[in-house]
Amino acid sequence: MEPVDHFRGFLKKNGLAFTSARAAILKGIVASRGHFDADALHEQLKRVGESLSCATVYRTLPLFVQSGIIKETLRSKGRARYEPAWGLEHHDHLECVACGRIIEFRDDELERLQDKVCQRHSFRPVEHRLGIRGYCSECGKKGT
Amino acid sequence: MEPVDHFRGFLKKNGLAFTSARAAILKGIVASRGHFDADALHEQLKRVGESLSCATVYRTLPLFVQSGIIKETLRSKGRARYEPAWGLEHHDHLECVACGRIIEFRDDELERLQDKVCQRHSFRPVEHRLGIRGYCSECGKKGT
């Protein structure tokens, strides 16, 4: 199922309208593979000729999160960041503190162990975020 | 070694002064076992009769982080949160999305697996944060 169809369904189910602003923002999200923040998304849309108020971008992002089109991920420099999630498998992140690079990884055993921890505490997990900060292979060579 | 001694050493080594404001804030940190944010710390100090400017609290927290007295932890409601770290072992967190409770856990195998992930990517880790959000045992009973 295409993200746009899923999103239309989500909106209808909640009595919300599928507006041109929302269509444009969705296009922007799909176009930008990778992590982004509200401002970057807004800029990209401007570049493509879509001029939306930034309030609209901010207001709309939560709808995309709720519908599962995107996920909120680790925030950076005081800004909330997001990444596409529709049809993509969960993963966690390595963040280079030197160059800012973000490396994605998935480790099934890590996921399994987290579930075990939750069971041990009778905790029903909904989502988790693991961010490991350090030096990527490139920056590791140069630095200390 | 007591935190206050460690902190004095840290300050001296960096040409900084051990002021009464810093002493008071340290006392506040030690007193408040558990997670706290800048505002809560400021309020607590006020309650004990210490009246510091909140700018001073904000300015001082990074010193405690750098010296290893506290750690920054998962932020909540838009505020940076901290927890005592001096002499305490690293751990991660379960956060109840219903009641806000925070459950701490430590899992050595989870830590080991993270190191393996880093090796696999030639990544030198500095710190990591794992936060699992979901329903605690109490809230799990009531809810869906």
Add this chain to the structure above:
DNA sequence: GATGAGATTGAGAATCACTCGCAAAATGGA
């Protein structure tokens, strides 16, 4: 396809956590 109730938008004001600038006060080595 016209209508209207209800949802959405743009623009700017408002929030809120946090940071800055600066003059006055505190610190600590000599």
Add this chain to the structure above:
DNA sequence: TCCATTTTGCGAGTGATTCTCAATCTCATC
């Protein structure tokens, strides 16, 4: 004690995000 250096308080400034509200758009229904 003296003074170069650091700190502090206060208020103003930031920057991301949210709110207000009048004007505009959607879409189920006619």
